[in-house]
Amino acid sequence: MRKNREIKLIFTLLAVFFAGFLAVPMISVLVRSFTGDGTAFSLSHYVEVLTGRGFLRALWNSILISVCSAFLTTVLAFILAYTIHYTNTGKRYKWLISKAAILPMLLPTITYGFAIIYSFGKQGLLTRLFGRQLFDIYGFNGLLLGYVAYTLPIAFTLINNAMGYIDKRFMIVSRLMGDSPLQTFRMTILIPLLGTLATAFIQTFFLCFTDFGIPASVGGQFEVVASVLYTEMLGSVPNFGNGAVVALIMIIPSVVSITVLHILEKYNVRYNKISPIELKKGVKRDVAFSILSGAILICTLSMFLVMFIVPFIEEWPYRMSFTLEHVQAVFEDSQLYGVYINSVMVAVLTALAGTILSYGGALVTARSTVSGKLKKVIDSIALVTNTIPGMVIGLAYLFVFTGTPLQNTFPIIIICNIVHFFSTPYLMMKNSLSKMNASWETTAMLMGDNWIKTIVRVVTPNAMSTLLEVFSYYFVNAMVTVSAVIFIAGTRTMVITTKIKELQYFNEFNEIFVLSLLILFTNLIARALFRKLAAVSERRQNTAKIYRFSAKKAA
Amino acid sequence: MLKLRNVKKSFDGTPVLKDISLDIEDGEIVSILGPSGCGKTTLLNLILGIVDADGGQIIYNEEDLTRVPMEKRGFNIVFQDYALFPNLNVYQNITYGLRNNPEISSREEVEDLIHLLGLEEHLNKRIGMLSGGQKQRVALARTMVMKPKILLLDEPLSALDGVIKESIKDRIKTIAQEYHLTTIIVTHDPEEALTLSDRVMIINDGEIAQFGKPEEIIAKPENGFVKKFILNQLEIKKNNIYTLFAGQLQEQAQVC
Structure with a gap:
């Protein structure tokens, strides 16, 4: 035909x-x-990987840190999106939030780690500004910070888009029906967004779980699956068989999360029509959320500040005069x-x-x-x-x-x-x-x-x-x-x-x-x-x- | 009685409503009629309390409501697209307001409403399974459960077709009579306005062009706008109908 x-x-x-x-x-x-490197068929690599104490520890670490980061990121992204859609904050400020929130997406994750080291490390920019080291950067804290900065743009984009598709007129109906502000929030924002929030959580979990760049720089002693895989393959004693096993185990959470995402898609509430409304006046709400959003973005973006300073200084942190030498x-x-x-x-x-x-x-x-x-x-x-x-x-x-x-x-x-x-x-x-x-x-x-x-x-x-x-x-x-x-x-x-x-x-x-x-x-x-x-x-x-x-x- | 006194509203410096004053009696059905962009939806939103007036007063039963927030006014609305909660079923939607104020309507009153609107067989259905007319009746029931002092309807018939339109019209009239309820309807369709309401207010360009009984408007249009846009439309419709029924009308004439 x-x-x-x-x-x-x-x-x-x-x-x-x-x-x-x-x-x-x-x-x-x-x-x-x-088979590993040979041709014989055996389960020995599975046994070796799964019984090695380090791996299960790393797997647990990966899950723990990914869940924590995903939860935190989803909450922060929700606050940013809420400020844009549900407060009467100035248009310019909203524009700024929406642009600033996605900036980290334009950088490789491997840079995040070094930015954290040079911001919060012993000689870091922010450590010097505050006069003391805020927290220990290697391990859990550093990873959490890096993952949140890395996944915030994605979670924000998801939630921000979904909020744009919520019919805000339901808020009027809910208020007319005598709902308290908390009930209105639950009924007209939280419930319609549940699917998206879950999606954002799972998506960020997936990204944290599979990222290599951040643990490569600030992981420290806190081993995660990605760093195990790297050492198995390119470490001093490469073991391809073990690497393959680790890789397959790495896929499992991804398959689970994508399956869940697929199921969740059906539960997304769809509105026929989006009607813009005048939001209820609430100066306290507006100010609170504007400050909160500003704080979130300053915290995430401040760690990248160092990138713009260190390369232009002769020898950080000892000789602090400006130079273009390094760039040249x-x-x-x-x-x-x-x-x-x-x-x-x-x-x-x-x-x-x-x-x-x-x-x-x-x-x-x-x-x-x-x-x-x-x-x-x-x-x-x-x-x-x-x-x-x-x-x-x-x-x-x-x-x-x-x-x-x-x-x-x-x-x-x-x-x-x-x-x-x-x-x-x-x-x-x-x-x-x-x-x-x-x-x-x-x-x-x-x-x-x-x-x-x-x-x-x-x-x-x-x-x-x-x-x-x-x-x-x-x-x-x-x-x-x-x-x-x-x-x-x-x-x-x-x-x-x-x-x-x-x-x-x-x-x-x-x-x-x-x-x-x-x-x-x-x-x-x-x-x-x-x-x-x-x-x-x-x-x-x-x-x-x-x-x-x-x-x-x-x- | 609802009174508006010199109400004004502008958006970004463009006046949308210029100096509106009107009285609406208790139990009356009033239609606000006008072309799109004339300010009729803004007027509805002002009465409901979604937007604040720039100037003037809104008075209900001698009480000044101008600065009273929407939820304290005791008015309620059915939106054009009904705004039914898609995650709840029909019955849950109808009784939504009772979760907050259980004493507002009794069990019997709710059942009466359901019966009056013919919704018995749909109570367990999800919103997505309903037709347009059914959704309209559910939305009407949900609002009526709240016993509003004034019922506002935003283009209640525009999303419905033919026969359903007429039956919903009857339901609205029945409800207004049964509950002696002041009802304000926004519409752009002259036929709808003139056949549904006790009095019709025609708005053009942010001002009241005419406010009177349907027969007064037909008999004595007060200005060019009412003649040109409102009566003209009806005239064309009338002629179309006459042409369609020409045969029958002749027969009737001969019988007489």
């Missing part, structure tokens, strides 16, 4: 790609967990500068290829009439990529591609990033494509377009703002990811984040911070640029609509 030929081609390409770069590697991890040194060091160029190149290529791939996937599921089974395959791929932590994918690639021409090349890093982050871009694309009018393809075909022409002339221009968003998502994440590439970046294919890990051994903090600043500014510029482009293309779509509307009115 002629119909769907192109879609089926796209599907086949996607299926082959993910079979090769997701299914085969994951299966090899499973096999390795039984990075740019003059062809190796470091080269690493930056590598990172940008990897990020651009990841974004480009990733956007095309997720667009293709979304075209199959959202704009074609192929059988439900094929669509289900793509949806499942997205779901699976969402459950597998970056470190595990990296490890799987290490198993499969070592000794092949792909080993230590840029393509393998790019592919790893694409697979690792596939889920969100795919869902963004699918969501946007399925909202478009379903008869466009038919209409265009009746006018004589073939399928490709329709996609190029009609669907793509209308999806442009989402495509740009997806591109920007891939770009930023490829710039900051450390967990997925730590196992597969070679000496010639260093990216900034793996370089930072290496610099850590030599205590080269100036370089670490300069490189982090480079990532931050690159991301800020990239995001601003894509925002702008997306806004332009959105406006073009909208003006077209308005024009059509006014034409109708005039008629």
